[in-house]
Amino acid sequence: MTNLPIPIQILLAATVLIAAGTDIRKREIPNWLTFGAILAGLVAHPALSGWAGLKLSVVGFLVAALIFLPLFALRFLGGGDVKLMGAIGALAGTDGLLVVFLLDALLAGLAAVVLIVVRGRVRQTLRNIGTGLRSITKGRAPHQDNPEMEAGSERSLGMPRGVTIALATLLLLFGMH
Structure with a gap:
């Protein structure tokens, strides 16, 4: 469980579920979704929590950029994955982003090993x-x-990372105590 406000939790869950679905079907995560979620985080957090909420959202987004833009530059991640992590940072803040990052790394690593062996x-x-x-x-x-x-x-290998990112985010929201 997380202490994020309920509207933010709902928005975050909806964002990652839609991202996972489109990543599976089309192998892309749409800009309207990621940019919309980033904007929603930057607007909703201050509306719900004032300046502290704005700081949480901005810093979360910036930390996501610092972590994931180099991975995009090396072409280890696609642009949609990077923007999705930026949206998670803007919605969940730095602490939530880092938990999702670590959980996603574990889930993606396990999924990659399975795909490597199966294929x-x-x-x-x-x-x-x-x-x-x-x-x-x-x-x-x-x-x-x-x-x-x-x-x-x-x-x-062709693994839609939106799926593991979504699972990691849902674990943050609903599976951790």
């Missing part, structure tokens, strides 16, 4: 890890040496 891509994944590490030590983004490592590439 028979263990050897290719190990090669990709080696390529990625070599690229980073050379100061290059991994996708520059192996296009398969770009989030959105047709040859990538």
Whole structure:
């Protein structure tokens, strides 16, 4: 459970559920959803909690940008995933965002391992890890040496991260005590 106001919890749950659904169906998270949720957080928090609410929303959004924009620049995450995390930051604040970040990392990691094994891509994944590490030590983004490592590439693992982000957010809202 979280101590966010009920209207914020409802908005946050609706946002991530819609994002997960569109990510599964279309492999994208729409801008109207993420930008709308960011704006809603920036408006609703001050309306419900004054300046403290505005600070919670702005700082949460900025922390999301600091964490996820570099991952987007390296093409580890798609733009919709980054904007969704920005919306979560604006709605849940920094503490909520960091919990979602950690839970999502665990859930996405588990899902990736399952997909790698089920799709028979263990050897290719190990090669990709080696390529990625070599690229980073050379100061290059991994996708520059192996296009398969770009989030959105047709040859990538193709996991809709909106789903794991939604599950992590729902755990924040309803599953944690």
